[in-house]
Amino acid sequence: MRFPFPLQALLNWKRHAEEISHIRLGDKITRLKTKEKEIQQCAKKRIAYDEELRKKSLLGIKAHEFVIYKQFDEYSRAELLLKEIEKREASRELDQEREELIARTKERKIFEKLKEKRLKSFLQQAEKIEQKSNDEMTVMKYKFPTRVKPS
Numbered sequence: 001m002r003f004p005f006p007l008q009a010l011l012n013w014k015r016h017a018e019e020i021s022h023i024r025l026g027d028k029i030t031r032l033k034t035k036e037k038e039i040q041q042c043a044k045k046r047i048a049y050d051e052e053l054r055k056k057s058l059l060g061i062k063a064h065e066f067v068i069y070k071q072f073d074e075y076s077r078a079e080l081l082l083k084e085i086e087k088r089e090a091s092r093e094l095d096q097e098r099e100e101l102i103a104r105t106k107e108r109k110i111f112e113k114l115k116e117k118r119l120k121s122f123l124q125q126a127e128k129i130e131q132k133s134n135d136e137m138t139v140m141k142y143k144f145p146t147r148v149k150p151s
Helices: 008-059 063-143
Strands: none
Touching: 008 063
16 A cells, blocks of 8 residues: 655655755855955955055156056955955845745755654554454454364
8 A cells, every 4th residue: 555645746846946945055155155256366466456556656656657556446446345245245145045945944844744744644544454454354263263174
């Protein structure tokens, strides 16, 4: 006798949704790490140009070169701020995806517990039916004993 779980399709769907959420979470983590690397690279580039400007300032720098360095400084500061905003957005999306994954995992576990309870109930009923069948066979055996033929 096979155990029929009427919500099996829904349980399968919940498992699939959880797997998709795991994949999306991985993508969000990768995106956040990428943004962090971009920020580090931008900060290193700013530090290198600041150091170069400092060295040239000590030796004497032409006005137009100084203007170029300052323009780059403003541009790189704006770029860094933009990357920080993107990182915060990626972090927010990551947190949101984690919450969705937790919710989907809870839903799946609820359905799995329901399935376990129904399976347990099904097995208990099957055991009762089998016991009843065995009892009936025993009663029939004692009611109508098989006769032994005299030799």
